[in-house]
Amino acid sequence: MNFNFLSPVSDSVLAHSELLSQQTLGRKFKIHSEQHGMPDIDEVQLAIIGVKENRNDVNYIGAELNFDDIRKTLYSLFPGNWHTIIADLGDIEPGESAEDSYFALRTTVELLVEKKIIPIIIGGSQDLTYANYRAYDNLQPMVNIVNVDTNFDLGDTSLPIKNNSYFGKIILEEPYNLFNYSTIGYQTYFNSQEEIDLMERLYFEAYRLGEVSNNINSVEPVMRDAHIVTVDLKSVRAAEVGERLKFTPNGLDGKEICAITRYAGISNKVSSFGIYEYHYEPKDTITAMLLAQMIWYFIEGVNCRVKDDDFTNANNYLKYNVLIENEELIFFKSIKTGRWWIEIPFLANLNNKLKKHTLLPCTHEDYIAATEGKIPERWYKAYRKNNF
Template sequence: MNFNFLSPVSDLVLAHTELLSQQTIGKKVKIHSEQNGIPDLDDVKIAIVGVKENRNDVNYIGATLNFDDIRKTLYSLFPGNWHTTIADLGDIEPGESVEDSYFALKTTTELLIEKGIIPIILGGSQDLTYANYRAYDSLQPMVNIVSVDTNFDLGDSSLPIKNNSYLGKIITEEPYNLFNYSTLGYQTYFNSQEEIDLMERLYFEAYRLGEVSKNIHAVEPIMRDAHIVTVDLKSVRAAEVGERLKFTPNGLDGKEICAITRYAGISNKVSSFGIYEYHYAPKDDITAMLISQMMWYFIEGVNCRVKDDDFVNSNNYQKYNVLVEDEELIFFKSIKTGRWWIEIPFLANLNNKLKKHTLLPCAYDDYVDATSGKIPERWYKAYRKNNF
């Protein structure tokens, strides 16, 4: 496989790894080194890729990126009872232009996903999500993105892409592969009313910080339908991170962001995962530790994946039909895991995006609401989008 864009993990990190206990992650991960080159990826399930690109950050003033502290911290942690093999492929260095960096990330991500490997992308500014998304152009026709962020990052799509406006480019540029976009943890005072209204008109999902913090378990069905998960570190409250990462006093705490990344890992659909807006600072041990624990929980989630959405065999599920107003809502519950789905019907006379009966992940609470005569909001938005 051609991974010419990747530079090896630094000798400093490798030297640090030599001193670690044999039971740590650092002793078990396959590492791209100067001496040995790209490791064999045949049995690898997860690959770490750093991207040292931040020039489209609206606040960019020439700062460089370095992921050594994150690697040293991650390597020093002990793995869970994991059965997946992890590789660290090193970093994509800044290209001559930002577009070169995008191309390198797009190509690398596409190669990994085709091989059945989940990339964990470390960035860099969050506009790299655009390059991550474009990696799916030749992989599948419709893509769902979940973004953990304080902002929607819609911006003005007619202007050059920036880390606060990449979503506008994803929506407006061909090929149009985006089906659903969900934001977790947004804070209203960071978003204009026009952007909030646009999210509503597009039938995208947006969950305020208070909603997420109040019921962190509600994140699970949202993640279960995602292909790409992108995390902006600005969504984490200032008390949890080092000086250069402090953005807002309100935000997700360490336990909440780790729970969210674990839900992302558990999702059978999630095939790429990115942590963005890292700003390197010497001796910023607390931020390195938080990111390492977020990665740890994502990997833990991947190791806990269960195939439970096979509804061909009726022995695998229970089916519930609920009449709400003029709609018959059909729910499925996995006997293996107890997780729930709701069917979105296909209207044959409409040229819709999905062309089939689609099962949308949902929560038990959605079923309870339906039995009380309330149509679940996720079903309504997906139904309208399907027939938009």
């Protein structure tokens, strides 16, 4: 396969890895090195990629990126009881322009996803999510994105793309492949009322920081429906990260962000995962450790995936019908895992995006609420978007 855009993992990381226990991740990864070249990835299921592109950061002042500390920390961790084969394919260096870097990332992600390999992207600025999304143009017709962030990143789409406006470009630029967008952990005072209203009008989902912190399990069904998960490190509170990443005193703590990345890994649909807005600072061991643990938990989640959404065999699920006013809501519960789904009906006379009955992940609490006469908000938004 053609991975010409990727430069090898640095010799200093490899030398560090040589001193580690045989049981650590660094001794188990397949690694792209100067000496041995690109590893054979035929049996690989997850691939780590660094992208040293941050020129479209609104605060860019020429700072360079270096992911060696993250790699050294990740390599020194011990794996869980995992069955997946993992590769570190090295870094995409900055191109002549940011658009060149986008092209390199888009091409690389498309090759990996086509091969059923999940890319784990460590990035500079979060506008790289745009390139990640465009990698799906030839892969599937409709894509769901989940963004763990303080902001919606809609921005002013009349201006060139930036890390605070990339999502507006995703909505407005052809081809229109986006079906759903969810933001987890947003903080109201960082978003204009116009943006909040637009999210409502487009029937996108937004979960405030307080909601997420009070019930971290609410993230699971949202992740279960995602294809792309993008994490902005600014969503993590200042106390958890190094000096150059201190953005806000309020945010997700280390345990919460790791739980969220684990939910992303567990999702059978998630086929690419990115962590962005890393700002390199020498000897910033705390941020490197946080990123390493986030990646560890994502990999742990992938290793815990269970195929429980086959509803062709009635022995695999329980079905519940709930009448609310004129609506019949149909719930499914997996016998294997106990996870829940709700059916979004297809209306044949409308030019909708789904063209079939679609099952939307939900929670047991959604079912209980329906039995008490309350229509679940996720169902309502998906239903309206389907008929939009």
